[in-house]
Amino acid sequence: xxxxxxxxxxxxxxxxxxxxxxxxxxxxxxxxxxxxxxxxxxxxxxxxxxxxxxxxxxxxxxxxxxxxxxxxxxxxxxxxxxxxxxxxxxxxxxxxxxxxxxxxxxxxxxxxxxxxxxxxxxxxxxxxxxxxxxxxxxxxxxxxxxxxxxxxxxxxxxxxxxxxxxxxxxxxxxxxxxxxxxxxxxxxxxxxxxxxxxxxxxxxxxxxxxxxxxxxxxxxxxxxxxxxxxxxxxxxxxxxxxxxxxxxxxxxxxxxxxxxxxxxxxxxxxxxxxxxxxxxxxxxxxxxxxxxxxxxxxxxxxxxxxxxxxxxxxxxxxxxxxxxxxxxxxxxxxxxxxxxxxxxxxxxxxxxxxxxxxxxxxxxxxxx
Numbered sequence: 001x002x003x004x005x006x007x008x009x010x011x012x013x014x015x016x017x018x019x020x021x022x023x024x025x026x027x028x029x030x031x032x033x034x035x036x037x038x039x040x041x042x043x044x045x046x047x048x049x050x051x052x053x054x055x056x057x058x059x060x061x062x063x064x065x066x067x068x069x070x071x072x073x074x075x076x077x078x079x080x081x082x083x084x085x086x087x088x089x090x091x092x093x094x095x096x097x098x099x100x101x102x103x104x105x106x107x108x109x110x111x112x113x114x115x116x117x118x119x120x121x122x123x124x125x126x127x128x129x130x131x132x133x134x135x136x137x138x139x140x141x142x143x144x145x146x147x148x149x150x151x152x153x154x155x156x157x158x159x160x161x162x163x164x165x166x167x168x169x170x171x172x173x174x175x176x177x178x179x180x181x182x183x184x185x186x187x188x189x190x191x192x193x194x195x196x197x198x199x200x201x202x203x204x205x206x207x208x209x210x211x212x213x214x215x216x217x218x219x220x221x222x223x224x225x226x227x228x229x230x231x232x233x234x235x236x237x238x239x240x241x242x243x244x245x246x247x248x249x250x251x252x253x254x255x256x257x258x259x260x261x262x263x264x265x266x267x268x269x270x271x272x273x274x275x276x277x278x279x280x281x282x283x284x285x286x287x288x289x290x291x292x293x294x295x296x297x298x299x300x301x302x303x304x305x306x307x308x309x310x311x312x313x314x315x316x317x318x319x320x321x322x323x324x325x326x327x328x329x330x331x332x333x334x335x336x337x338x339x340x341x342x343x344x345x346x347x348x349x350x351x352x353x354x355x356x357x358x359x360x361x362x363x364x365x366x367x368x
Contacts, residue, residue, distance in 0.1 A: 013052050023074040024051050030081040031090075043087045047077075050091035050113065057098040057105065065171025072164060073097050079160035083197065088113070089153045092120035096157055100125040124157035155191065162188050163200060166207040181208035198258075205263035220262050232258075234338050235283050241305060242285065249301050253289040284341045288350050292317060295328050295344045302342055306332035309339070317349075324352060 012021055031042050054073050061069035077085075077093040085093070091113055098105050099121045110118035162184060169177050185208050192201040210217040235257040243255055289298055295317060302308075312331035320326045327345040334340050 012048070016052070016055065019068060020051075020055050020070060023071065024048065027051070027074060027078050027081060027090075030078050034081065034084050038084050038086065040086060042081075042090065046087055046113065047090050047094070050094040050117075051077075053109075053112070054094045054098060063168070063171065065168050067168065067171070069097075072168075075164040075167075076157065076160040079163055079200075080156050083156050083160070083200075085153070085156055088116045088120055089156055091117045092124060092153075093157045093160060096121045096124040096161065120154055120157065123154040124161065127158065152195065155195065159188060159192055159197070159200060159204075163204060163207075166204065166211070169207070169211060177211050181211040184208045185212075202261045202263075206261050209263040217262060220265055224262070224265070234334065234336055234340075235285065238283070238285060238334055238340055242287070242302065245301055245305055246287075246298070249297070251289060251294050251298055251301065253287045253294070253298065255285060255287050257283070257285040283338060284343070286350075287342065287344045288347055289344065291346060295346065298344045299328050299330060302330060302332065302344075306334055306340065308332050317345075325349075326352070 012024065016024070027047070028044065031044075031047075035041065051074070055070050058069040058073070063069055063072060073094045073096065076096070077090050080089055080093045095109055095113075095117070099109070106118055106122060109121060162180075165180065166184065169180060172180070184204050189201055189204045189208070192204060206217075239255055239257045246253055246255075287298055289295055299313070309331040312329070314329040317326045317328055326349045327343050329341065329343050331339055331341045
């Protein structure tokens, strides 16, 4: 812990309640966890000042759920801290609701924290209007969308605000819950996807899905049958097994893996008209190698590690899809008897697939 952090902890304002003190200490803990990953140290004194100001402005306020209001901006700041946010972003995250309550307070924020924090808080308080039409709920072009959102720091605050609202959505009227969930799937999730914040995208989509169709969500959750953490663990073990085998074979490649989340499974069932039993990629690994020959050599290696599912080897290299997509796909059964889909391709094939994936995502969202 550096001096500024130690001082901030030991000199917490005495007027804070026990709840407020704990919220602030939780925020500092997350900041400390990512201290080595940020370009500039967080100014803890400024964060404390922003937090105290937020507490004063939201004193005696409660959310519709009955929760003490300061919990919300503190939670937004904690999510931003997990995204390695800088000091102005953290301060604006704590203060964005004060701007939403009263624009007159903006001059006070500007005087104490400067133009940067004031602009961030104002932009974040404007909500998704800067991203897309609230009426049409349609995403804009990927490049113009990010531009309209002003900058990534503003997006961080807006996304964190939306994520915490979804986590606590049960206190809202049903019609508001539905509107928020639809807006999240149409605007926020695609935007977060473009920024590459996968974990938040997954949570936004699953929480929205659970809100819009709770019965179907519970059905898929039951069919999947295992907690996501268990599936993630299986993927991690498979990645290690394959990585070790590749080192011994001389095949050089980049490996990544993921366990499909509930909304992704639902989308695949809906968009492709499949039953749950036809979804073979609840867990997946992607291997990017240097040449086409390596693609075929890697598939042979994979089939020596795990038992392939008959009929599930797809050679889109020799027989590309109509859109030019090229890759090798196979589905295997792991030692834990889990189904694992593996895709193998070259870097050039992957870049083409990523470009095509954007178009697929845009069409999927517009068809909802």
